[in-house]
Amino acid sequence: MIRLAIALAALAALAVVPMFVSEYELGLMIGMATYVALASAWALFSGHTRYISLATVAFYGTGAYTVAVLNETLPYPVVILCAGLIGAAMALLVGLSTLRLSGIYFVIFTFGLAELVRQLITWYEVTITGTLGRYIFLDLSARDIYWQMLALVAIAIGLTAWINRSRLGLALRAIGDDEVVAAHSGIHLARTKLFAFTISATLITLVGAVASPRWVYVEPLIVFNPTVSFLTVIMALLGGANRLWGPLVGAIPLFLLFEWLSVNFPDTYPIFLGLMFIAVVFVLPNGLLAGFDDLRARFGRTKP
């Protein structure tokens, strides 16, 4: 209860922040909220099951592209609804065909999926509609986008908290440890994984849809940038993907770090991305929060 109160108070405080910051700072806040939402939504499925998905940008880009295609013909709330439905349908389709794969095969498939979606859209735009880029003209201020993104952050973390306490959470953790034991305990593997994957992917699609008006001009190469998938994974892993607040703890410092790097070292910053990836996996395989717990346990023991 106290935790819930603190979380709600923090959310309220974050909601009034736009009144006090500059346009540039608000942009930073939006970027940060975007990655917190992405990492939290990603961890909702991958955190407990340990299925490392690199399909983040496939859904994120699909959300953005849905807005780009529909923004002139439908009212904004309907566009967002469509993006969510398209994301859910795509997740069901992808889930049904991939969740039988395990380990590295799943990773490779999801990475390939992002490329496939990008190529399909490029082909469609070039050969059918004859245009490659699209414009998004929506009457939304940066504040509107920030509030919508904040709502997505709240939904992603709230849903994760709810799942962690539910039967679904227990099932996902069991699947992450040993699928054979999970099945022998009576867990319907395919249905459980598909359900969680679809929730996660739908949220990611919505994040892409909400973020898209910031670009104004959209084309496949921009919205299906694989860096988004990698960043999401390393942010969630840095904080601790199986912790409720892990993705948030990982996303904020990494987002700021990469923002700074991309401004100061625009040409070499992908190198830092790679180095960070390696460092996270080697130094903090269970994430920062687990690292803190270990430290606390160690100091607790040495105290007289």
Place this chain on the structure above:
Amino acid sequence: MTLLKVDKAARNFGGLKAVDQVSFEMESGTIMGLLGPNGSGKTTLLNLISGFLAPSSGKIIFNGQNLAGARVDKIARAGIARTFQLVRILPSLTLLENVMLPAVFGHQAHWGKEADRVAREALEKTGLGDRAGAHAGDLNYIDQKRLELARALAAEPELLLLDEWLAGLNPTELQEGIRLISSLSGSGITIIMVEHIMEAVRALCPRCAVMNAGKLIADGETSQVLSDKSVIAAYLGDAEDA
């Protein structure tokens, strides 16, 4: 009442007949030892019953329902639980969570306080009651075996498949294990136990079935089965070979 009827069950791996036209029946509440030399198909037979492998042909009728080839989780929910020859626990979960799993998703599908009660009872029965909050990954081998049994019990199964659950125990633990299984068997659970420890088989199983090269070569009262010529030949080789 017949709980389990295995009817001409077979499983081939390429040209190898791992389980070859095996048929037997079990009454509810009975316990049977499943014996046989290494590689004779005992574990494969258990895998067919628990659904880990689908039979190539034949029927496995449980409570009047043919479960041959059904999904593992469906078979688990129907009331069949098992332990594994090589212990399989969920290391990042606590003992209580490990055991809660089949209580929640298994035969009876409990949730909340009821699931907690069933899980704690199963831990108590196997002597792990005071360590419910520990992580399963921190247990030693014997306690992992206990945890596996506790997990199978928390499913509240009608049929329990034990795959060499007593193997690797020291003499004191073995006596304890035998007492535990005998108390389970007295509580009405039907048990099939694959076992190499003859002392345990004689103490626990009034009935034994013996497999060799995928075939069921003997099935009956334990002392008779153990003195059967074909059984002795399967273990020690034919007299002509000697």
